[in-house]
């Protein structure tokens with residue numbers, strides 16, 4: 001599904017000088033979800049107000065202390081890498097207005113993907129939206145119309161109920177994925193049994209951790 005969400009119409013030249021706090025950015029192989037195994041450029045923005053206790057990127061929670069990078073600089077890096085798409089992740093990337101970054105990437109011929117909890121207003125010109133909803137701060141109503149992939153991290157049975165509650169609000173054809181929380185091995189048999197009984201769901205694994213790819 002393609003999504004077009006516009007918030008204002010400044011020129012592309014203005015967009016190139018917009019800055020975002022960036023935790024890290026790198027050319028890699030997508031490790032999880034529907035696009036697992038594909039070459040992609042990850043851009044991790046700083047700032048998150050969701051506070052999942054099991055978060056594995058806690059260094060991304062604070063905006064302060066991370067360098068500001070201009071859109072133009074990021075777009076050049078993605079172009080030079082040869083990546084066909086950029087994955088904007090966090091932190092929670094929707095704490096920032098993503099219109100400048102996503103429009104500039106698309107102008108450069110790069111597809112734009114996002115991984116989000118959906119808990120802040122949706123902005124940007126996005127080709128693929130992965131919603132990873134968290135009970136700690138629930139998604140906004142508006143994001144559900146645009147979801148391409150629903151990826152729910154599972155620790156216990158409660159998360160399976162949470163997954164179904166969110167799936168019921170997603171468009172028909174949304175890819176439905178359950179992902180075991182990395183440090184909770186007991187979630188694996190739970191997910192395996194659930195997917196066998198509910199085959200509209202699939203399993204997402206954090207393959208980058210097995211492969212030791214950043």
Ligand code: SF4
Pocket residue numbers: 048049050051052054055056057058060090091092117134
């Ligand atoms: S939403 Fe993502 S970055 Fe934010 S606390 Fe949860 S897992 Fe961590």
